[in-house]
Amino acid sequence: MDELLAKLHRTNCLTKDEIVELLGGLTPEGRKTLYRFADETRQAHYGKDVFMRGLIEFSNICKQDCLYCGLRRSNGGVDRYRLTEDEILACTDEGYALGYRSFVLQSGEDFRFTEEVLSGIVRRIKERYPDVAITLSVGERSEDFYRALHEAGADRYLLRHETASRSLYDSLHPGMSYDNRIECLHTLKRIGYQVGAGFMVGLPGQTPEHLAEDLLFLHELQPEMIGIGPFIPHSSTPLAGAAGGTVEDTLVMVALARLFVPAAMLPATTAMGTLDPVGREKALKAGANVVMPILSPLAVREKYALYENKICTGDESAHCRHCIEMRIVASGYRINLGRGDHVAFREETDPAVNFA
Numbered sequence: 001m002d003e004l005l006a007k008l009h010r011t012n013c014l015t016k017d018e019i020v021e022l023l024g025g026l027t028p029e030g031r032k033t034l035y036r037f038a039d040e041t042r043q044a045h046y047g048k049d050v051f052m053r054g055l056i057e058f059s060n061i062c063k064q065d066c067l068y069c070g071l072r073r074s075n076g077g078v079d080r081y082r083l084t085e086d087e088i089l090a091c092t093d094e095g096y097a098l099g100y101r102s103f104v105l106q107s108g109e110d111f112r113f114t115e116e117v118l119s120g121i122v123r124r125i126k127e128r129y130p131d132v133a134i135t136l137s138v139g140e141r142s143e144d145f146y147r148a149l150h151e152a153g154a155d156r157y158l159l160r161h162e163t164a165s166r167s168l169y170d171s172l173h174p175g176m177s178y179d180n181r182i183e184c185l186h187t188l189k190r191i192g193y194q195v196g197a198g199f200m201v202g203l204p205g206q207t208p209e210h211l212a213e214d215l216l217f218l219h220e221l222q223p224e225m226i227g228i229g230p231f232i233p234h235s236s237t238p239l240a241g242a243a244g245g246t247v248e249d250t251l252v253m254v255a256l257a258r259l260f261v262p263a264a265m266l267p268a269t270t271a272m273g274t275l276d277p278v279g280r281e282k283a284l285k286a287g288a289n290v291v292m293p294i295l296s297p298l299a300v301r302e303k304y305a306l307y308e309n310k311i312c313t314g315d316e317s318a319h320c321r322h323c324i325e326m327r328i329v330a331s332g333y334r335i336n337l338g339r340g341d342h343v344a345f346r347e348e349t350d351p352a353v354n355f356a
């Protein structure tokens, strides 16, 4: 076991069989070593900095029907909403005033937000705040759409691959295509976005082999960002009775992702904080280096329920900002409110480059 961990630390890769062996044989001691290697690796690339992104969940309307997700179109119990352009801008105003220079605009696959509408919103944000980075997370769209939004000023795009196992993917995504999802990720990379892939841990039917495939997929794609969170069953979905993922299993995958893609931007996800009050702190200590506090208006926060009991739905944005800040500092890290670009995308002049 120690040999496998040392090899991973040294080479940043293992074979599928080796990953499965590692996952099967990790002792509590082995986990500690793994987290330590992951933390060292993250510090080698980003120091002690934890990058903050303000998350704006601007629509919970979705045409897709992913089995695990509370926003799936078949869930008739959702109070659907769409923020107006001005409401979205107001979120960025509040975020900017709080110090955020990185915003994530996320929604279901809501096609009312066309190329024209979303480009207009991105342009307006960039005109008002030229020094911010904008990340989009609005699902699978056409190459033309992705290009137009990149030209409008979107810097990054999050599209988790969800699982790199085609059969598992197909069983969870009726009417969707695994090939199209992967193709979208390649298209986004080609266009020049900083791209985020990622997966859920604890999906029904997910095996160590599947998780090994996720890590190898990430190693091959080399995304700039990697979102990993536990699957949390939602009571109004077909997977209501499933067991879901655990914090421990997810931490192991976060740490492994850090070692397989050493310079990735890796968020300590809200889902981790939902399962465990200090889940995000644990993720930071296992190699994560990003947090994404919610900036959406209070009135809609509870309605954006990918899963239930999501944390921070009742808190003012200013409160969230200070709460997370305290947690980061208490964990021994340093807050970075800058754009938070991946090392390969940084300008020479970015003051955050130097960790000497």
Ligand code: SAH
Binding pocket: 062, 068, 069, 070, 106, 107, 108, 109, 137, 138, 139, 140, 158, 159, 160, 162, 199, 200, 229, 230, 231, 232, 233, 234, 271, 306, 307
């Ligand atoms: N519609 C876009 C973005 C919003 S969903 C998309 O699907 O890409 C954002 C992420 O939430 C998904 O990628 C999925 O990994 C995660 N998610 C959805 N339902 C979840 C659940 N029940 N538990 C944990 N994560 C979930």
Ligand code: SF4
Binding pocket: 062, 063, 064, 065, 066, 069, 070, 071, 072, 073, 107, 108, 109, 139, 306
């Ligand atoms: Fe829609 Fe995204 Fe939920 Fe799938 S995961 S149903 S695409 S919001």
